Amino acid sequence: MNMIDFNDEFQKLSYRHSTSHIMAQAVKRLWPETKLAIGPAIEDGFYYDFDHEGTFTKEDLEKIEAEMKKIVKEHFPIERFELPRDEARKQMVEMNEPYKVELIDDLPADAVISFYRQGEFTDLCAGPHIENTGELRAYKLTQVAGAYWRGNEKNKMLQRIYGTSFPDKDQLKAYLDRIEEAKKRDHNKLGRELGYFTTVDYIGQGLPIMLPRGAKVLQTLIRFVEDEEERRGYLLTKTPFMAKSDLYKISGHWYHYRDGMFLLGDPNAVSKEGQPVNESEIYALRPMTCPFQYQAYLAENRSYRDLPLRYAETSTLFRNESSGEMHGLIRLRQFTISEGHLMCTPEQLTEEFKRCLDLASFMLDAVGLNDDVSYRFSKWDPNNKDKYVGSAEEWEAVQDTMRGILDELGLTYTEAEGEAAFYGPKFDIQIKNVWGKEDTLITIQIDFQQGKQFGMEYTDRDGIKKNPYVIHRTSIGCYERTLALLIEKYAGALPLWMAAEQARILPISDKHVDQAFAVRDQLRSQGLRVEVDDRDEKIGKKIRQAQMEKVQYMLVMGDKEVDEGTLAVRSRHDGELGALPIEDVIARLLDEVKRRVKHFS
RNA sequence: GCCGAUGUGGCUCAGGGGUAGAGCAAUUCACUCGUAAUGAAUAGGUCGUGAGUUCGAUUCUCACCAUCGGCUCCA
Secondary structure: OOOOOOOOHHHHHHHHHHHHHHHHHHHHHHOOOOEEOOOOEEOOEEEEEEEOOOOOOHHHHHHHHHHHHHHHHOOOEOEEEEOOHHHHHHHHHHOOOHHHHHHHHHOOOOOOOEEEEEOOEEEEOOOOOOOEHHHOOEEEEEEEEEEEHHHOOOOOEEEEEEEEEEOOHHHHHHHHHHHHHHHHOOHHHHHHHOOOEEOOOOOOOOOOEEOHHHHHHHHHHHHHHHHHHHHOOOEEOOOOOEEEHHHHHHHOHHHHOHHHOOEEOOOOOEOOOOOEOOHHHOEEEOOOOHHHHHHHHHOOOOEHHHOOEEEEEEEEEEOOOOHHHOEOOOEOOEEEEEEEEEEEOHHHHHHHHHHHHHHHHHHHHHHOOHHHEEEEEEEOOOOOHHHOOOOHHHHHHHHHHHHHHHHHOOOOEEEEEOOOEOOEOEEEEEEEOOOOOEEEEEEEEEEOOHHHHOOOOEEOOOOOEEOOEEEEEEEEEEHHHHHHHHHHHOOOOOOHHHOOOOEEEEEOOHHHHHHHHHHHHHHHHOOOOEEEOOOOOOHHHHHHHHHHOOOOEEEEEOHHHHHHOEEEEEEOOOEEEEEEEHHHHHHHHHHHHHHOOOOOO
8 A cells, every 4th residue: 555645745635635535425324315516625635515404513523534434444445437428427417416417517528527436435526536545544524614516606505524634643633733823823812812903893893993002013014114105206195085986986896896885875765856866975985095096196287207106095995895704804894005006107017016016025024924925916707707897808918918027027926817806907915824814915906997997197208198007006915914914923922113012111019110110211212112010010920921912022120220220131032131221222122123123933 | 695603700711491600800908029920808790682482581592793614705
């Protein structure tokens, strides 16, 4: 029997794919009336979708695992065979597997239709698989979830069972332990424990309260971003949080993004005379800043000499996400984005796009997330043209342009069909949270539509008026989401420069409290964020608490320090540093802030 | 929006058809303390909200709200 080598991606996939089949076989044994959908290997394991009466309970999962154990012991060879389309279809109809029949019907005419058989269980499947069910060593069914057939919400919701498998028990345990460890960093847990944010039932979903600590971190990040953008030639705008529907009709939001907007006023209302309400009187909270910044562009006649024109705004956005979507600080209904739009000539497009990438990269490096991201080129879905503005030719052309820039920069990226914005393709910088779920952190988009739609023009050298290209971009993404990922990255112990509380002074006894406040004020006057723990507690307890609250510097003050004008410095990262003159402590902290030192834990 | 789980003092959790308990946190007092929890006392909850069943509901039923995991959507 072959030893499975998990360094070999093919073997790993085969192994987990086969685990999924063994699970399906167990389910069919226990509940023969259950219908099979699909069951692939995924990044950290596998799943199988079933059409099953009711739902699977925890106890059911245990039963399934027990049955899987039997199937492993039975050492079934896993055999592949092929059938012509009509026979394959006939067999699936006979086996009463409607989802498999549908899959076969949708296979291209020239497709080879293969099956895999292990014991009494046969499944339509392209493979690959391991050779024998007896090779399976360590597996665990992790959770049940609903999932739409073929990922379409109009279809029936199936029952999905997730699981994972490894070549041996130790690796499985190591994996499960790692997941448990990762979850301890969950920003949604840590962020609340550490007092960054809270939520309140009667405010509503996706609307967190940023508490002073969280608000301070956000403010620090915002100042940092705004200063850097100013250095890079951005002009600040401040635009309204809402506008009449007229604006969104020009941008297309009214037609393509209406479900995502909070409307003020009822578009279906009728007047006393029975007249439909004038839609101009319907306002909407802004889901994006673009149409507002275009109005800033339109405020003057533009010349090619004005371009590129770079607008930036720390922008509060409102999106009416459906109720099941909200997650901690990652998905919200109101959030703050480092928004920006660049208007440029076609010749400037490549250079400006690169500058946006450079800015994003600078930001990610500054906060320490640069090594954790991946790139995605998000294209339109040519089979779903109604979702988008513009012609197929325009889409293909602008996507070619974007791909050209990405390739010129030598970036490694995946291509994702159907992930574009309705007005243009996106370059997305993706990141995973502690649950392994991927989200967009930063996005840079090329828009070839809205310049025309809003009548944005510039007079070129030749005296002809032309439409500028627009780049939508964010420099650090959505601040709340970025904060969430930073909390997870640093397990709550944020780098000194962005920490809400940079140092805490710990007086040994109440004799030292007055002096502690004086020193606090001295440090504060240098721009450091410092608090005093003046509670009537022992020093050990104060240290323990500061440590648990992830304060980077603990400054102990007793008789000796008061007499000598020093502070006994304890760094969260480096431990005890001994007594230092207050001036030296200030210099050390300011230097660490200036250099934006990062300690990962 | 859909599938599933969950909802008990600020936090972590126990309990259970006869109107609730622990630890931490908070407050007060004593100790005046040297690098990860000093001791004692006090206060704090209409058990997410609303309806129903019942003599009686926090406990059972239903609806709604919120939180968590997934699907769909998305920064």
